[in-house]
Amino acid sequence: MGRQPCCDKIGLKRGPWTIEEDHKLMNFILNNGIQCWRLVPKLAGLMRCGKSCRLRWINYLRPDLKRGALTEAEEDMIIKLHSQLGNRWSKIAGHFPGRTDNEIKNHWNTRIKKKLKFLGIDPLTHKPIEEINNDDIKQQVSEEINEKVVPEKTLEYTQEQQNSTSSSSINESNNLEMFQNSHTLDMYYPGVEDPFPNWITSPIHNWDLFDNLQDNFL
DNA sequence: AACCAGTCCAACCGCAATTAC
DNA sequence: GGTAATTGCGGTTGGACTGGT
Incomplete structure (x- = not known):
């Protein structure tokens, strides 16, 4: 047996991120860092899969991004x-x-x-x-x-x-x-x-x- | 004002490599 | 060592926006 699935796809939100979701993800990562993307949505209170959170952070929320x-x-x-x-x-x-x-x-x-x-x-x-x-x-x-x-x-x-x-x-x-x-x-x-x-x-x-x-x- | 076509980009999908069990 | 989860990457898509008619 390997690990558990990264996320249960049923019931997860997809599509564009809301400001509220951005705030949740940003606050969580700034306060806790990233140990495991699988746990990030659960701990941050987001109905997204870890993969989606990772993408959002890397492409949009990272503070060091050049606009x-x-x-x-x-x-x-x-x-x-x-x-x-x-x-x-x-x-x-x-x-x-x-x-x-x-x-x-x-x-x-x-x-x-x-x-x-x-x-x-x-x-x-x-x-x-x-x-x-x-x-x-x-x-x-x-x-x-x-x-x-x-x-x-x-x-x-x-x-x-x-x-x-x-x-x-x-x-x-x-x-x-x-x-x-x-x-x-x-x-x-x-x-x-x-x-x-x-x-x-x-x-x-x-x-x-x-x-x-x-x-x-x- | 309504429609259409083209552009742009955020987000998703699938796959491969890596990692954990 | 084998299997499955996780991560990261590149290709693609869908919808918002814009400009032209």
Whole structure:
């Protein structure tokens, strides 16, 4: 025989937490700490299972949680870590004190994934998914970089380059860095002086630019 | 004002690893 | 050592919210 079940699911409350439940859980943990999640709801007077209490505490009630939207620097860090660790959200969250794995996972799925796709980067592999070939985007980017004219045939990502970045011999942990290094402005716009020298090779991207592009053209 | 579609995120579910008996 | 409980993680979902028509 093993241990007793963590909770009797019959009669337990589910769904959104009320303020009263939050207060009960918060007060109990702050006063008693956490020895065993199975006992927490019983001792705190909650009709929830321990698993639900744990999730609520970790994702919402912990006093050390950082509130508010993730910063651009945090987004860039998430992308970098994701290229190295994959969907190991708890590991990624470990690099962000006050942020939860759930928060980072949600942010990835709702925002960062879209931005990467918009940039022509596969969020799963961090490799290019298709050549960028949108006249409107070209024009907009052209205006952004001092209204310099974009040459006709400049947005191609050559087969050679694709092969070089998609080769299976490439260590996954280096994918993002290699991709960034291979995607200089000169590649897209040969001969055009780069007004944002770090805009794609640096971990800090100019998301405002892409937000604007997205708003205007998608 | 009503409806619809898209977005966001809290919470749930299922599974695997770990731990206790 | 085997079994079952517990914990932690990642994927998914449902509902609230928002903006457009």
